[in-house]
Amino acid sequence: MITIGNYVKPKSLEEAYELNQARSSRVMGGMMWMRLGNARVKTVIDLSGLGLDQIEDEGNVIKIGAMCTLRQIEQCEALKDLCGDGIAECVRHIVGVQFRNQATIGGSIYGRFGFSDVLTAFLALDTFVELYDGGTIRLSEFVNRKPDKDILLSIIVRKSKRKFRYDSIRQTKTDFPVIACSVVTGMVHGKETWYFSVGARPMKAALLEKQWEIPADASEEMIADYARQAASEFTYGSNMRGSAEYRQHLAEVLIRREMTSILAEGR
Amino acid sequence: MEIQFTLNKKQVTAEVGADTVLLGVLRDLGCKSVKCGCETTNCGLCTVWIDGKSRLSCSVLAAGIDGHEVTTLEGVEEEAAEFGRFLAAEGGEQCGFCSPGFIMNVLAMKRELDDPDLEEIKEYLAGNLCRCTGYMSQLRAIQKYMTLQNENSGKEAQV
Ligand SMILES: Cc1cc2nc3c(=O)[nH]c(=O)nc-3n(C[C@H](O)[C@H](O)[C@H](O)COP(=O)(O)OP(=O)(O)OC[C@H]3O[C@@H](n4cnc5c(N)ncnc54)[C@H](O)[C@@H]3O)c2cc1C
Ligand code: FES
Ligand code: FES
Numbered sequence: 001m002i003t004i005g006n007y008v009k010p011k012s013l014e015e016a017y018e019l020n021q022a023r024s025s026r027v028m029g030g031m032m033w034m035r036l037g038n039a040r041v042k043t044v045i046d047l048s049g050l051g052l053d054q055i056e057d058e059g060n061v062i063k064i065g066a067m068c069t070l071r072q073i074e075q076c077e078a079l080k081d082l083c084g085d086g087i088a089e090c091v092r093h094i095v096g097v098q099f100r101n102q103a104t105i106g107g108s109i110y111g112r113f114g115f116s117d118v119l120t121a122f123l124a125l126d127t128f129v130e131l132y133d134g135g136t137i138r139l140s141e142f143v144n145r146k147p148d149k150d151i152l153l154s155i156i157v158r159k160s161k162r163k164f165r166y167d168s169i170r171q172t173k174t175d176f177p178v179i180a181c182s183v184v185t186g187m188v189h190g191k192e193t194w195y196f197s198v199g200a201r202p203m204k205a206a207l208l209e210k211q212w213e214i215p216a217d218a219s220e221e222m223i224a225d226y227a228r229q230a231a232s233e234f235t236y237g238s239n240m241r242g243s244a245e246y247r248q249h250l251a252e253v254l255i256r257r258e259m260t261s262i263l264a265e266g267r
Numbered sequence: 268m269e270i271q272f273t274l275n276k277k278q279v280t281a282e283v284g285a286d287t288v289l290l291g292v293l294r295d296l297g298c299k300s301v302k303c304g305c306e307t308t309n310c311g312l313c314t315v316w317i318d319g320k321s322r323l324s325c326s327v328l329a330a331g332i333d334g335h336e337v338t339t340l341e342g343v344e345e346e347a348a349e350f351g352r353f354l355a356a357e358g359g360e361q362c363g364f365c366s367p368g369f370i371m372n373v374l375a376m377k378r379e380l381d382d383p384d385l386e387e388i389k390e391y392l393a394g395n396l397c398r399c400t401g402y403m404s405q406l407r408a409i410q411k412y413m414t415l416q417n418e419n420s421g422k423e424a425q426v
Contacts, residue, residue, distance in 0.1 A: 001306075004286035007268070007330040028328075032308055035288075035326055044285065046331055071320075096394010098314050098321040098372060174309075174393050 029107025066106025090121035120199030162186030165258035183258040227256035275342030300340035311395035314368035361399035
C-alpha cells in the first residue's frame with residue numbers, strides 16, 4: 001500500500017500546482033486507485049477544498065469539475081439530456097455505489113487506465129480537458145500524452161446533436177471490462193461522421209473517426225460490415241480476461257449493436 | 268495531525284498520520300461495527316456514511332475527514348436493528364460479518380431511492396459482497412422491509 005509523509009489541503013490552485021512540482025508529491029482524487037499502489041509519496045495534495053466538485057451546464061458546453069465523483073456523473077441530468085443513458089451506463093458497473101461516491105472523474109481521466117470505461121466513453125464525445133498549466137486541449141490529444149505534473153481542472157463536453165451509445169462486457173459484475181466500446185455519430189463540417197472508441201483492449205482507449213454516410217434503412221449485413229471494418233482498425237492484446245481475437249470479436253459485436261441502435265433511433 | 272469530526276452526532280478528536288485510513292480510526296473510537304474485509308474497495312464491509320453518503324472507510328484518508336460528519340451503524344442503531352430483524356427472519360444473516368456494511372448501504376438506499384425495483388436494489392448493493400447467503404435471502408429481506416416502509420409512509424401521509 002501507499003505510504004504518505006504529509007497530507008496538504010491547499011487553499012488555491014496555485015498552491016496545489018506549486019506543491020505538485022516536487023517529484024515525490026502526488027495529487028489525489030478519490031484515492032481509490034492510488035492507495036493500492038506501492039508509491040512512497042512525500043506530500044499528497046487533496047484538491048477537495050478548491051470547488052472542483054461541480055457539474056455546470058454552460059449552455060454550449062457541460063463542464064465537469066475534476067473532483068466530481070462517478071456517482072455525480074451517473075446521476076447528472078444535463079449529461080443525460082445530452083448523451084441519453086450512455087454516461088450512466090459507462091459508470092454503473094464500476095464496483096458499487098460506495099465506490100462511485102468517492103472515485104473521481106479527474107482521477108479516472110488523468111490516470112488514462114487501460115481498463116477505463118470512463119475514458120472510453122468520454123473519448124468518443126466532443127470532449128476537452130482543462131489543465132492548470134497546459135490550457136484546454138482535446139481529450140484525444142491528452143490521452144496520448146505522458147503523465148506530467150500538471151493538474152486536471154475539468155472535463156468539458158461540447159454540446160452538439162450527436163448520438164451516443166456505450167456498452168461493455170464483463171466476465172462478472174463489478175469486474176474490469178473485457179472490452180468497452182462507444183459509438184458517436186453526428187454531422188461534422190457538413191459530413192456525417194462516426195466516432196468509435198474502444199477501451200480495455202486491454203490497452204487504453206483509442207479513437208477512430210470515419211466519414212461514413214450510412215442510409216437509415218441499411219441492412220443488417222451492411223451494418224455488420226461497417227462494424228467489422230471499425231473493429232479491425234484497433235489493435236488488441238491478450239491477458240487473463242480474454243485473448244486478442246476474442247476482444248476483437250466482442251468489439252465488432254458491440255459496435256454493430258450500438259450502430260444498429262443509433263440507426264434505429266434516427267440521426 | 269489532529270482531526271476533529273462529527274461521529275454519530277458527537278464531536279470527536281483523533282490523532283492520525285497522513286496515510287491513516289478512516290476504518291481504523293473509527294474502530295479505535297469504539298465503532299466496532301465497522302469491519303475490514305478486503306482493504307481494496309471490493310467488499311463493502313467497511314461501509315459508513317460521510318456527510319450522508321455511503322463510502323468505503325478502508326479507502327478514505329482520515330486526514331480528509333476533518334470537519335466532516337461520519338455515521339456508522341452505532342449511529343442508526345434502532346433503524347439497523349429493525350432491518351436486522353427482517354434479515355434474520357429470511358436467513359439473510361449467517362456468519363454476519365458482512366451485515367454492518369450491508370445494512371448501512373441498505374439504509375442509504377432507502378434514503379436515496381424511491382421505491383426501487385429488484386434490479387435497482389441489486390445494482391445499489393453490487394458493492395456489498397457476502398460469502399454465506401447467496402444473496403437471495405438478503406434480497407427477500409430488503410423487499411419485505413421496503414414494502415413495510417412504504418406502507419408505513421403511506422399511512423403517515425393519510426393521517
Ligand atoms: C477495485 C477497483 C475496480 C475498478 N474498476 C473499474 C472499472 O471497472 N472501470 C473503470 O473505468 N474504472 C475502474 N476503476 C478505476 C476507478 O474508476 C477510478 O478511475 C480510479 O479509482 C481513479 O480515480 P480516483 O478518483 O480514485 O483517483 P486517484 O486514485 O486519487 O488518482 C489516480 C491518478 O490520477 C492522479 N490525479 C487524480 N486527480 C487528478 C487531477 N485532478 N489532476 C492531476 N492528477 C490527478 C493521481 O495523482 C493518480 O496518479 C477501478 C478501481 C479500483 C480500485
Ligand atoms: S474493507 Fe473496504 S471495501 Fe472491503
Ligand atoms: S453472512 Fe457471512 S459474509 Fe454475509
